[in-house]
Amino acid sequence: MPRASDEASTLRVENLDVTYGRAVSALRSVSLDVPPGSVVTLLGANGAGKTTLLRAVSGTLRLHRGAVTAGAIRYGETVLDGQDPVAAVRAGVVQVPEGRRVFAALTVDENLRSGGLGLGRRTPERIKEGRERVFTLFPRLAERTRQQAGLLSGGEQQMLAIGRALMAAPKLLLLDEPSLGLAPQMVERIAEVVREINAQGTSVLLVEQNAGMALALADHAHVLEVGEVRLSGPAAELARTDAVRRLYLGEADATEGATGHATDETAPGGPERGAA
Numbered sequence: 019m020p021r022a023s024d025e026a027s028t029l030r031v032e033n034l035d036v037t038y039g040r041a042v043s044a045l046r047s048v049s050l051d052v053p054p055g056s057v058v059t060l061l062g063a064n065g066a067g068k069t070t071l072l073r074a075v076s077g078t079l080r081l082h083r084g085a086v087t088a089g090a091i092r093y094g095e096t097v098l099d100g101q102d103p104v105a106a107v108r109a110g111v112v113q114v115p116e117g118r119r120v121f122a123a124l125t126v127d128e129n130l131r132s133g134g135l136g137l138g139r140r141t142p143e144r145i146k147e148g149r150e151r152v153f154t155l156f157p158r159l160a161e162r163t164r165q166q167a168g169l170l171s172g173g174e175q176q177m178l179a180i181g182r183a184l185m186a187a188p189k190l191l192l193l194d195e196p197s198l199g200l201a202p203q204m205v206e207r208i209a210e211v212v213r214e215i216n217a218q219g220t221s222v223l224l225v226e227q228n229a230g231m232a233l234a235l236a237d238h239a240h241v242l243e244v245g246e247v248r249l250s251g252p253a254a255e256l257a258r259t260d261a262v263r264r265l266y267l268g269e270a271d272a273t274e275g276a277t278g279h280a281t282d283e284t285a286p287g288g289p290e291r292g293a294a
């Protein structure tokens with residue numbers, strides 16, 4: 019049941035600058051919102067800064083020697099920039115890391131039980147509820163509870179990584195390239211699951227290089243290029259722009275019949291690049 023939507027909150031990222039170490043600027047004046055109940059996607063090539071944004075939101079940035087140097091991140095009333103990961107999880111914000119990092123030596127069930135650790139008040143009922151939710155979404159995991167996670171297929175490991183995050187009953191799920199390296203059929207399955215999770219009341223910030231999948235799922239989309247938001251708009255509109263079709267949807271002939279310069283006409287209010 020959609021307990022997740024009890025306290026509807028918007029994620030607001032405002033004019034965010036992030037650097038790694040002393041000099042590497044990874045994000046510059048990035049702004050985006052994830053309204054309650056929505057799916058928002060952040061697209062971009064390798065190295066654009068997608069993972070960095072999720073790390074900043076989930077409080078894991080510091081583990082990678084990164085820091086927010088300007089701007090703010092709020093989830094409802096909660097200030098998230100500068101917080102640690104436990105604070106984010108407590109606020110209802112949970113990240114599924116890229117590369118589906120499950121605990122390879124632990125069983126499926128042990129991996130699931132590790133989800134939401136640090137939350138405190140984890141009653142046996144909550145854990146039972148969480149497992150039931152996960153097994154309903156992923157019947158394959160239910161059949162493999164005692165299997166070592168490292169022996170699962172890539173797609174199953176992605177399911178487990180998502181399932182583990184759901185054990186913390188997130189209100190906002192941060193997904194980092196869930197489709198990466200998966201066969202098309204599995205990508206479709208993951209897409210269905212994201213839809214289902216969202217339908218249950220959880221907002222989703224979906225980071226993807228697979229623009230086709232992401233734009234089909236999302237309400238709103240942003241394109242990140244070298245640390246800056248280049249394009250923003252309703253996902254359906256972005257999917258029609260020449261630049262996105264050519265660069266991110268792999269349509270070589272997208273220029274035919276299109277006028278180019280998609281930027282201004284398709285991003286109402288212009289690209290969100292912070293203070294212009």
Ligand SMILES: Nc1ncnc2c1ncn2[C@@H]1O[C@H](COP(=O)(O)OP(=O)(O)O)[C@@H](O)[C@H]1O
Nearest residue numbers: 038042044063064065066067068069070071082
């Ligand atoms: N721990 C780190 N230390 C230094 N630079 C990093 C670190 N993590 C990422 N970067 C750099 O930050 C930029 C954005 O990386 P990332 O957020 O991982 O991009 P994406 O997820 O879009 O592929 C890249 O130039 C990358 O090399």
Ligand SMILES: [Mg+2]
Nearest residue numbers: 068069070116
């Ligand atoms: Mg990444």
